[in-house]
Amino acid sequence: MSILIDGNTRFVVQGITGRSGLFHAQQCRAYGSQVVGGVTPGKGGSEIDGFPVFDTLEQAVRATGATASLIFVPPPAAADSILEAVDAGLELCVCITEGIPVRDMVLARAVLEGSKTRLVGPNSPGVITPGQCKMGIMPGQIHAPGRIGVISRSGTLTYEIVRQLTDRGLGQSTCVGIGGDAIIGMKFSDVLKLFNDDPDTDGVFMVGEIGGTAEEEAALWIRENMTKPVAAFVAGVSAPPGKRMGHAGAIISAGKGKATDKIRTLKECGVTVADSPIRMGEAMIEALRKAGLSVA
Template sequence: MSILINKDSRVVVQGITGKTGLFHTRQCREYGTNIVAGVTPGKGGIHVDGIPVFDSMDEALRITQANVSMIFVPPPGAADAILEAVESDIELAVCITEGVPIRDMVMAKRIVEQSKTRLVGPNCPGLITPGECKVGIMPGYIHKPGKIGVVSRSGTLTYEAVKQLSDAGLGQSTCVGIGGDPIIGMKFIDVIKMFNDDPATEAVFMIGEIGGGAEEEAAEWIRDHMTKPVAAFIAGVTAPPGKRMGHAGAIITGGKGKAEDKIRTLQECGVTVAVSPTRMGEAMLTALKG
């Protein structure tokens, strides 16, 4: 079992003919992902590495029955690509693109929320079900099949956590990088709910950071509803207020979003919090012991 993607997922790549899109398409296919189509307006009819390219998402889905989109469209057109994915009624859209204008995402988010499409990202590493399917840019070789669900706002910290979990003998069911922008699709609470319902996921590791209130929202849901152990790490303890730290969404404003407040809330809600990024695997083992 897994959430969102598995060996049966059929993936279409929006922006497949760009340099970045093609590079990661090849990496995903090499991992075992079933890439069935690409979409680049004006280039329909060609093939890229044997993958058919279509002018539109509607055409691609009608012919290939794709159910997942991986988006590598440059920032000015990324929100439009998300909207085209939504209009095609695809089940899942994963937008890797960094630097999507916030104004564009405000509009796109409103439409996504009224659709059946789940959106992961933008500005995210994507997601992976180890040994089955990779939709994104994460290094596949560090992931091992197992029973720990991972959800993160950070890309590189996700990889570090996964490596520690794998080294500790704890594989992953699915890893989801939700993205670090202020306006994103699925949030912590959305993914954690899915992990809680997944019979093959025994515990969850969550990686948050300063800015916003998504971690606190998730912590309260965990306290009231979660039936499985949860461990976490919050990045940005030493970040000064008002200074953006990497992600566009990682900024403390109006006295809110401080790392120490997030850590305290998580602990009060029963989550085991790692004190250092070098001890994430250790924190997960502690949570599993109860």
């Protein structure tokens, strides 16, 4: 099993005629994913590299039977693309776009709350179930099918932990990049619940960073609900207050969002925390062994 996507997932790419949209649609298709079309307003009825193009997402869903979408739309229009996914009744929307105006995302998040659509992102590297489906920009070749779930706010560190897990013979069930913007869709705790309920996931690795309280909230959820071992790494220990470190959501403000506070809370809640990005794989192995699970 997996969470969110599998080999049966059919998705369309919103913004497919743009350079990034087309390139990554091609890469997802080459991985074996069922990319069944794309959306660019005004270009409906055309085709690009074998992908049928539609004017609206609703038209694309009706014609292709897609249940998910992948967004490569410029920031000013990206929130509208998320709302279009909600209107089309999609189960999943993965938004790669970075820098969507906060006001736009406040409105989009409010609409999402009352819908059946799950949003991953924005500013996300995507979602991948190794060997089955890739929806995003991650390098597929570093992933391997297995039983470790990965959740991350960081794209680059997602790739690093996946590489370390794969090198140690620990494949992944599904990897979810929840995004680094200040306002996102699915949070750590939302994805943790899915992994906790997945019988084919044995343990989970979380990659957090400075800013906000998502890691602390996840730690409390883990303590109260998680039945599987969790390991983590939090980036930004040396980040100075008031300075944004890469992502829009990665900023220490009003004395909140410090990496040290997040690490302390995670440890207090039973999470095994890596003290360096080069030790993330070892931390996952340690967490599995603590739980009495064998590691090859």
